[in-house]
Amino acid sequence: MSKPRGRQFFANPGPTNIPDSVLRAMDRPSIDFNDPDFVAIYDQARAGVKRVLRTTQHLFMYNGSGHGAWEASLTNLLSPGETILVLESGYFSDEWATMARSFGLQVRTIAADWRVGVSIDDVQAALAADTAHEIKAVCVVHNETATGMMIPLPAVRAALDATGHPALFLVDTISSLGSLAFHMDEWGIDCVVGGSQKGLMLPTGMSFTGVSDKALAAHAKATLPRYYFDWTLMASRPQKSFIGTVPVNIFYGLHESVRLLEEEGLDNVIARHARLAEATRRAVRVWAGNNGPELFGRSVDRLSNSVTAIAMPDGFNGDALRKTIRERYNVSLGGGLGKLGGKIFRIGHLGDLNEPMLLGALAAVEMGLRVEGVPHGRGGVDAAMAYLSEG
Ligand code: PLP
Helix, strand or coil, rough: CCCCCCCEEEEEECCCCCCCHHHHHHHCCCCCCCCCCHHHHHHHHHHHHHHHCCCCCEEEEEEECCCHHHHHHHHCCCCCCEEEEECCCHHHHHHHHHHHHCCCCCEEECCCCCCCCCCCCHHHHHHHCCCCCCCEEEEEEECCCHHHHCCHHHHHHHHHHHHCCEEEEEECCCCCCCCCCCCCCCCCCCEEECCCCCCCCCCCCCEEEEHHHHHHHHCCCCCCCCCCCCCCHCCCCCCCCCCCCCHHHHHHHHHHHHHHHHHHHHHHHCCCCCCCCHHHHHHHHHHHHHHHEEEECCCCEEEECCCEEEECCCCCCCCHHHHHHHHHHHHEEEEECCHHHCCCEEEECCCCHHHHHHHHHHHHHHHHHHHHHHCCCCHEEEEEEEECCCC
């Protein structure tokens, strides 16, 4: 088959589209990361990330994808044999828990149906039952990229407060930062795990943790082995992050991506994501007619505004549909992860995205459903267009 022409419509939930101005900003020669010209950009970009996190506390950054920041959050805050509580949301909460076990931590899980999401009452009950305060950290994936489920963080904070539980509150914001409302300090979050390749619209490869004063105090007593991710070591170095070479060109890009987010206004960025997500959901609800593909998530108030997971009807494979859509229309969609492989597909609608880009992806899905003979209700794209032309 010949190589498709035109730009690939990239509707993956990460990595995401990189804005042209970010690509241009990165397309510069490297300079010494101690050069005052670079240090100025570095400091400004770091301050920008803190504003996006909505924190005035601490920030540590790493060469490494989100897994690196996960590892940093665990090894800097915990000691061998300690217990954490993980709120199950899907593939990524499972992976974070698996990583914790590999470091010798005890993991308690609040189990949840991936289509419905965790019960906050169950979380509160588990915290209330832990009168000995064995649980040292509560880990939540704010936006479960694998299932398109958003967990209400203020409700988790309220459960901690209602029980007077002193556990640290750890949040993975990898697919929510710069896309969904997120307030580290206001929501009493002690450690935030973020990555470069989603709402920050950058290449993959840099991750970071926002860290509260309370977490930094816990870090001083935590004994899990660490070196590259060690916050004490970082704090002793001039860059306060990155043990080793700073990714200079990523910082050129980060400086620009923070500028773009702030030029649009963080609240407007969040509103744009909500609007594009709602248009996507309206399309899917139409496709669900005639026993077609339907929204995977069943809790309406938890449907993610950065990624929509769509369950295939029985007997039809989401990966076959994605293959057709990629090969015929040059549109890239996300697949089902782990046990959801082939059962769902995912439309990423986060980052540098506007209405026609989303509509192009939705139209390609609707055409793909026809090509593949998947039953569905006709007119999903019309429903999305009608919504996007309101107001
Ligand atoms: N957490 C979430 C919610 C994710 O979506 C991802 C990746 O998509 C990760 C963690 C892992 O991050 P990475 O793939 O950058 O290592």
